[in-house]
Amino acid sequence: MRARMIWLAVVLGASYFIISFAVGEDTAVGQSLGLASIRNVLNRAMSIVLTMALAIGVINLFQAHGATILRRRRGWGFSLVLFVTFFSVLGFMVWEYRLERAERRLAERTQAARAAYEAALCSADPHERQQALAALTPADRALLHEYYTYHQTYHFRPRTFYLQYFINPLAQTVMALLGFYITYAAYRAFRLRSLEATVMMLSAAVMILGSDPVGGWLSAAFNRLLGADPTADWWVNLPAWADFDNRVMMSGMQRGLAIGIAVATIAAGLRILLGLEKGIIQVRPSGEQT
Amino acid sequence: MPLETRVDDRRDEGWRRATNPPGWGAPLGVAVNRLSLLGVLWMPAATWAADAGDTLRFIVPRVGVLLIVAAVLAGVWLARRGRTLPIRDIPGVLMFEEAVARATEMGRPTLFTGGGAAELKFIQTYASMPMLRRVAELSGALSNRLIVPVCYPDALPLHIAAVRDGYADAGAIEQFRSEDVRYFPGGQFFFAIASMGWMLEEQPAACFYFGRWEADSLLFAETGQVINAMQIAGTDQLYQIPFFIAACDYTLIGEEFWAASAKLSQDPRLLGSLGAQDLFKLGVLALIVLGSLLSVIPAVAEWVQRLRSAVE
Numbered sequence: 001m002r003a004r005m006i007w008l009a010v011v012l013g014a015s016y017f018i019i020s021f022a023v024g025e026d027t028a029v030g031q032s033l034g035l036a037s038i039r040n041v042l043n044r045a046m047s048i049v050l051t052m053a054l055a056i057g058v059i060n061l062f063q064a065h066g067a068t069i070l071r072r073r074r075g076w077g078f079s080l081v082l083f084v085t086f087f088s089v090l091g092f093m094v095w096e097y098r099l100e101r102a103e104r105r106l107a108e109r110t111q112a113a114r115a116a117y118e119a120a121l122c123s124a125d126p127h128e129r130q131q132a133l134a135a136l137t138p139a140d141r142a143l144l145h146e147y148y149t150y151h152q153t154y155h156f157r158p159r160t161f162y163l164q165y166f167i168n169p170l171a172q173t174v175m176a177l178l179g180f181y182i183t184y185a186a187y188r189a190f191r192l193r194s195l196e197a198t199v200m201m202l203s204a205a206v207m208i209l210g211s212d213p214v215g216g217w218l219s220a221a222f223n224r225l226l227g228a229d230p231t232a233d234w235w236v237n238l239p240a241w242a243d244f245d246n247r248v249m250m251s252g253m254q255r256g257l258a259i260g261i262a263v264a265t266i267a268a269g270l271r272i273l274l275g276l277e278k279g280i281i282q283v284r285p286s287g288e289q290t
Numbered sequence: 291m292p293l294e295t296r297v298d299d300r301r302d303e304g305w306r307r308a309t310n311p312p313g314w315g316a317p318l319g320v321a322v323n324r325l326s327l328l329g330v331l332w333m334p335a336a337t338w339a340a341d342a343g344d345t346l347r348f349i350v351p352r353v354g355v356l357l358i359v360a361a362v363l364a365g366v367w368l369a370r371r372g373r374t375l376p377i378r379d380i381p382g383v384l385m386f387e388e389a390v391a392r393a394t395e396m397g398r399p400t401l402f403t404g405g406g407a408a409e410l411k412f413i414q415t416y417a418s419m420p421m422l423r424r425v426a427e428l429s430g431a432l433s434n435r436l437i438v439p440v441c442y443p444d445a446l447p448l449h450i451a452a453v454r455d456g457y458a459d460a461g462a463i464e465q466f467r468s469e470d471v472r473y474f475p476g477g478q479f480f481f482a483i484a485s486m487g488w489m490l491e492e493q494p495a496a497c498f499y500f501g502r503w504e505a506d507s508l509l510f511a512e513t514g515q516v517i518n519a520m521q522i523a524g525t526d527q528l529y530q531i532p533f534f535i536a537a538c539d540y541t542l543i544g545e546e547f548w549a550a551s552a553k554l555s556q557d558p559r560l561l562g563s564l565g566a567q568d569l570f571k572l573g574v575l576a577l578i579v580l581g582s583l584l585s586v587i588p589a590v591a592e593w594v595q596r597l598r599s600a601v602e
Contacts, residue, residue, distance in 0.1 A: 053446065053447065060446060063469060064469045174483055177509065181508045188536060261544045272417075277417075
């Protein structure tokens with residue numbers, strides 16, 4: 001029963017996307033079916049599910065690291081750091097929320113005064129502009145002063161501080177690791193272990209040499225060595241070979257892969273909808289979930 | 291503006307442009323739109339399509355999808371009647387059991403992850419679940435521990451269910467430990483770093499990377515190399531495939547990733563759908579070859595050029 005309900009939910013949800021794809025949301029049929037409003041309902045439902053999932057994720061995290069701390073397993077200090085970080089960031093976000101709320105209230109309180117001031121500034125006639133500015137009441141002026149002074153003063157923003165000085169540098173550090181890993185993986189891939197590895201190594205060598213000035217210098221040197229006519233086509237032309245490899249061989253391979261992947265993706269989606277794929281939703285004839 | 295008025299305006303605009311479309315496809319555009327306006331074939335095309343190019347862009351993908359769906363359904367139907375096309379073996383899929391057995395022999399766990407892009411909104415996440423379930427089943431059968439780092443909380447229940455079902459398939463549900471399916475928050479790179487730490491701590495001897503991988507693919511694969519794990523990967527992301535090929539023992543390239551679940555299950559219906567896919571691709575290949583030949587045969591190319599000039 002449970003499996004059938006899950007399957008039904010998936011099929012109903014997927015039906016929207018299939019119909020939306022087939023007829024288009026902005027077409028007459030799409031509008032008469034109310035596809036846009038259905039999308040809004042699905043988005044709201046998705047938000048609820050995601051929020052619940054986030055709660056599950058946090059519970060999972062706390063369970064795993066809480067058990068590590070309580071049982072003093074190896075690396076329990078790191079788990080403690082996780083809790084400290086979690087509550088620190090939560091505190092930062094609450095702080096940010098309070099600041100934003102104060103800003104929102106200031107903006108609401110000064111809205112009328114700002115509208116009058118901006119309307120006065122927009123006046124094309126200088127005389128009218130002066131009159132409109134002079135008509136602003138002292139209370140309006142005080143509100144405007146408060147608003148613009150607030151926005152011209154530096155305020156510490158916890159979220160910006162956290163993102164700018166913690167998250168971004170850490171993410172960039174991890175990203176920088178990729179450079180080393182790529183070099184190491186390339187070294188391993190280019191060892192001549194088999195015919196395929198040799199072909200890959202040769203292709204990569206042509207690509208690397210042909211894509212930078214060294215390829216041009218080497219090609220010229222080879223052609224001089226071989227006694228080729230410098231005004232005619234070069235016998236050895238690494239930049240042209242690299243270009244051919246990139247534009248013809250690579251694009252052909254990528255398009256071939258892309259066609260296969262596109263067809264397979266649609267077929268896989270259909271198999272999932274039909275409940276044929278084991279591991280997602282599969283209903284046995286007896287009805288129990290596998 | 292009322293909804294009906296906007297729709298009518300759009301329909302009128304579509305009709306006006308369809309009756310006087312630019313370019314060489316004018317007659318086709320007019321014909322298709324008239325058919326659509328008559329309500330004979332495809333009503334939305336009448337309002338949406340503005341010229342022949344737009345009409346074709348609207349219709350061709352939908353017809354293509356319908357053909358693929360029809361081919362897959364036909365493949366499944368034929369398979370139910372006992373007629374399937376032979377599907378070649380995928381070496382990476384054949385090595386699943388060996389990898390988990392190796393981990394068991396070494397007394398080290400197995401790792402499965404979909405990476406830092408395994409969000410619930412991507413179909414690759416769903417497609418990798420049969421593989422996860424199979425690995426869990428093998429782990430259960432061989433009494434091996436399976437650890438699964440997950441990057442997104444929405445995908446966590448899916449992973450937990452797949453692992454639990456896999457252990458249940460092997461009749462070893464008591465081996466399932468929910469804390470071994472662990473959520474690492476913070477996004478792609480933080481997930482990668484946390485998972486790498488977990489890998490270095492647990493030293494898995496077999497690592498499976500299946501899903502929609504992005505820039506973190508090499509971080510995982512290199513860490514697996516460092517701990518001497520046997521690594522099997524599969525993704526349909528073109529730019530990550532070279533990294534996996536360079537660093538993993540077996541890589542499922544592109545559509546092999548999509549075919550893996552069928553090969554693992556050996557379900558004739560799934561294998562039948564794979565055969566249908568291959569037949570469809572043969573059709574696409576034939577079209578490409580035909581188009582290429584037509585474009586290089588001088589007489590045909592000249593005729594097409596003349597037709598274009600005449601229409602323009």
